[in-house]
Amino acid sequence: MAKKSVGDLTEGDLKGKKVFVRADFNVPLDDSQNITDDTRIRAAVPTVKHLISKGAKVILSSHLGRPKGVTPKFSLAPIVPRLSELLGIQVVKADDCIGPEVEKLVAGLPEGSVLLLENVRFYKEEEKNDPEFAKKLASLADLYVNDAFGTAHRAHASTEGVTKFLKPSVAGFLLQKELDYLVGAVSSPKRPFAAIVGGSKVSSKIGVIESLLEKCDILLLGGGMIFTFYKAQGLSVGSSLVEEDKLGLATSLLEKAKAKGVSLLLPTDVVIADKFAPDANSQVVPASAIPDGWMGLDIGPESVKTFNNALENTQTVIWNGPMGVFEFDKFAVGTEQKGMTTIIGGGDSVAAVEKVGVADVMSHISTGGGASLELLEGKELPGVLALDEATPVPVRLETLAIKIERHFNTWTT
Ligand SMILES: Nc1ncnc2c1ncn2[C@@H]1O[C@H](COP(=O)(O)OP(=O)(O)O)[C@@H](O)[C@H]1O
Numbered sequence: 112m113a114k115k116s117v118g119d120l121t122e123g124d125l126k127g128k129k130v131f132v133r134a135d136f137n138v139p140l141d142d143s144q145n146i147t148d149d150t151r152i153r154a155a156v157p158t159v160k161h162l163i164s165k166g167a168k169v170i171l172s173s174h175l176g177r178p179k180g181v182t183p184k185f186s187l188a189p190i191v192p193r194l195s196e197l198l199g200i201q202v203v204k205a206d207d208c209i210g211p212e213v214e215k216l217v218a219g220l221p222e223g224s225v226l227l228l229e230n231v232r233f234y235k236e237e238e239k240n241d242p243e244f245a246k247k248l249a250s251l252a253d254l255y256v257n258d259a260f261g262t263a264h265r266a267h268a269s270t271e272g273v274t275k276f277l278k279p280s281v282a283g284f285l286l287q288k289e290l291d292y293l294v295g296a297v298s299s300p301k302r303p304f305a306a307i308v309g310g311s312k313v314s315s316k317i318g319v320i321e322s323l324l325e326k327c328d329i330l331l332l333g334g335g336m337i338f339t340f341y342k343a344q345g346l347s348v349g350s351s352l353v354e355e356d357k358l359g360l361a362t363s364l365l366e367k368a369k370a371k372g373v374s375l376l377l378p379t380d381v382v383i384a385d386k387f388a389p390d391a392n393s394q395v396v397p398a399s400a401i402p403d404g405w406m407g408l409d410i411g412p413e414s415v416k417t418f419n420n421a422l423e424n425t426q427t428v429i430w431n432g433p434m435g436v437f438e439f440d441k442f443a444v445g446t447e448q449k450g451m452t453t454i455i456g457g458g459d460s461v462a463a464v465e466k467v468g469v470a471d472v473m474s475h476i477s478t479g480g481g482a483s484l485e486l487l488e489g490k491e492l493p494g495v496l497a498l499d500e501a502t503p504v505p506v507r508l509e510t511l512a513i514k515i516e517r518h519f520n521t522w523t524t
């Protein structure tokens with residue numbers, strides 16, 4: 112069932128109203144607290160701009176990192192300048208996310224302004240989804256908009272708990288767009304439908320591989336997880352990353368692919384290194400010839416060619432996880448796949464496509480790593496489930512008649 116969206120609210124619903132917006136401003140910061148990738152901030156802008164334009168008073172909330180209690184390095188203060196720049200108005204920041212000082216700031220908010228609350232995870236009650244804490248957050252506002260797709264897989268006070276106290280509770284534009292793309296791509300993909308799964312560990316991708324085996328026609332595997340598959344097939348993998356306790360699972364996934372008629376491709380050659388470092392010595396070898404003491408850090412050129420050929424006639428491609436250690440230039444080549452229609456994955460996958468410069472050929476880059484994986488695994492996201500259902504649009508009889516007539520005309524001409 113579709114969820115009610117911020118776009119369904121009228122100007123009357125929003126003008127002068129205090130709107131609690133949960134965003135995901137969990138962006139990477141360097142040692143000097145500079146934002147190194149502002150994708151998530153930019154992605155939240157359409158919803159906030161829309162609310163401002165309708166005369167709402169926006170109370171923005173987010174977490175940053177995984178602090179244990181109040182931790183200055185996880186303050187949301189570094190977000191303010193970039194957010195203000197993108198919105199074209201000065202965002203005010205509160206030093207807390209609940210309490211009298213925050214209430215005072217909220218009371219003084221003019222229409223069309225934005226108040227950014229401090230990191231909600233400074234309270235342990237946030238991740239515990241404590242109802243009293245959720246109630247305190249909710250008491251600041253009149254209605255709720257969840258635009259934090261990256262955190263929608265967490266049932267926390269600001270993503271799930273607040274919806275019990277704020278009506279309406281609706282989806283923001285980013286959340287809506289992510290769901291439209293990701294659910295659409297997987298539930299009704301244009302075929303052939305291919306999936307590329309990379310990243311470091313088999314264990315973190317089991318659910319998604321299993322779920323994709325039910326849906327896709329082609330599955331390409333890369334990244335650090337392939338060595339567990341090689342070893343399961345009896346190949347030597349040198350000092351490559353291997354999860355010994357997942358060998359049986361790798362074998363059963365290969366068998367399952369065969370049984371389902373899914374074309375599962377593992378790289379046939381790999382780029383190996385003599386150490387895990389950007390300046391390592393490297394060479395390309397067949398997947399079956401990794402010498403002792405060497406580790407595979409990328410897929411090889413022959414595999415890139417095979418993968419590209421396999422993707423040639425595909426209509427939908429989803430991608431999660433880099434093909435190699437893209438952080439080291441020498442081992443980023445395999446991640447430079449082009450021509451995909453869709454990319455899934457936050458965190459490392461986004462950083463990878465930005466780095467190798469293929470972001471502009473992707474039709475969709477997800478802002479949620481964990482959240483998109485859970486969607487791909489067919490799980491429901493608590494932050495989405497908790498939102499109000501969209502009101503079904505009643506089909507008027509005259510409209511139905513016109514539609515039938517149109518169809519009839521098409522059939523008969
Ligand atoms: N061959 C490899 N050996 C070790 N690590 C690898 C290899 N290939 C990719 N990786 C690492 O996998 C990491 C990303 O894994 P993961 O978190 O599972 O992906 P994502 O964040 O896209 O879901 C990257 O930091 C990358 O360096």
Ligand SMILES: O=C(OP(=O)(O)O)[C@H](O)COP(=O)(O)O
Pocket residue numbers: 135137176177261262265457458478479480481482
């Ligand atoms: O960055 C996030 O997740 P992601 O790295 O899986 O995309 C989200 O902000 C969720 O953070 P969390 O995994 O600490 O709950």
